[in-house]
Amino acid sequence: MQAKNPKDSRTILTDLVLPSETNPLNNLFGGELLARMDRAASIAARRHSRRIVVTASVNNVAFNKAIPLGSVVTVEAAVSRAFKSSMEIFIDVWVEDRESGKRSRANEAIYTFVAVDETGTPVNVPELTPETELETERYEAALRRKQLSLVLAGKMKPKDATELKALFE
Numbered sequence: 001m002q003a004k005n006p007k008d009s010r011t012i013l014t015d016l017v018l019p020s021e022t023n024p025l026n027n028l029f030g031g032e033l034l035a036r037m038d039r040a041a042s043i044a045a046r047r048h049s050r051r052i053v054v055t056a057s058v059n060n061v062a063f064n065k066a067i068p069l070g071s072v073v074t075v076e077a078a079v080s081r082a083f084k085s086s087m088e089i090f091i092d093v094w095v096e097d098r099e100s101g102k103r104s105r106a107n108e109a110i111y112t113f114v115a116v117d118e119t120g121t122p123v124n125v126p127e128l129t130p131e132t133e134l135e136t137e138r139y140e141a142a143l144r145r146k147q148l149s150l151v152l153a154g155k156m157k158p159k160d161a162t163e164l165k166a167l168f169e
């Protein structure tokens with residue numbers, strides 16, 4: 001399988017925040033943002049693997065800034081590293097200022113997707129080659145995040161998490 005670059009999977013979803021999607025403070029409801037991020041990440045994982053993909057875990061979500069009703073929100077997702085059957089997807093969320101049109105970063109999240117066949121069995125995906133400095137930074141940290149996610153899910157013993165151990169030694 002030929003290696004791909006993050007730009008091959010980059011997925012950009014832009015949409016408004018409508019009244020039915022807000023909390024009592026008139027800001028975007030967290031679950032609605034999670035759903036938008038999951039959709040964008042799913043498309044990115046599919047573009048990278050060209051297979052059926054499922055969400056395996058949500059590794060990190062930071063709701064740094066509230067997003068008010070009426071905002072124009074852009075969710076940008078791309079594969080940050082591919083392993084055997086799993087892919088880490090990095091998601092950046094931007095909000096557009098109504099008057100200036102300037103975008104500011106509101107939130108970010110990291111999801112893991114797994115490519116599967118029609119029976120739900122994991123299948124291999126192409127490797128990912130980062131190109132920019134930011135892509136390389138995200139690529140290099142991804143193994144550590146994968147190990148942390150597996151340890152938290154009880155799928156890896158802490159003593160086997162070599163990248164995590166290296167952080168503390």
Ligand SMILES: CC(C)(COP(=O)(O)OP(=O)(O)OC[C@H]1O[C@@H](n2cnc3c(N)ncnc32)[C@H](O)[C@@H]1OP(=O)(O)O)[C@@H](O)C(=O)NCCC(=O)NCCS
Pocket residue numbers: 054055056057083084085086087112114116120122146149150153155
């Ligand atoms: C995701 C799923 C396919 C993994 O199946 P599994 O039996 O654990 O398969 P494996 O152990 O072979 O793991 C497959 C890959 O997922 C990775 N993985 C599994 N759980 C993970 C987790 N919590 N965090 C990070 N990676 C994970 C494994 O490390 C492995 O990666 P690799 O092949 O790149 O090395 C399976 O758990 C599943 O189908 N879950 C339901 C998915 C779903 O319905 N999502 C929507 C939620 S409603």
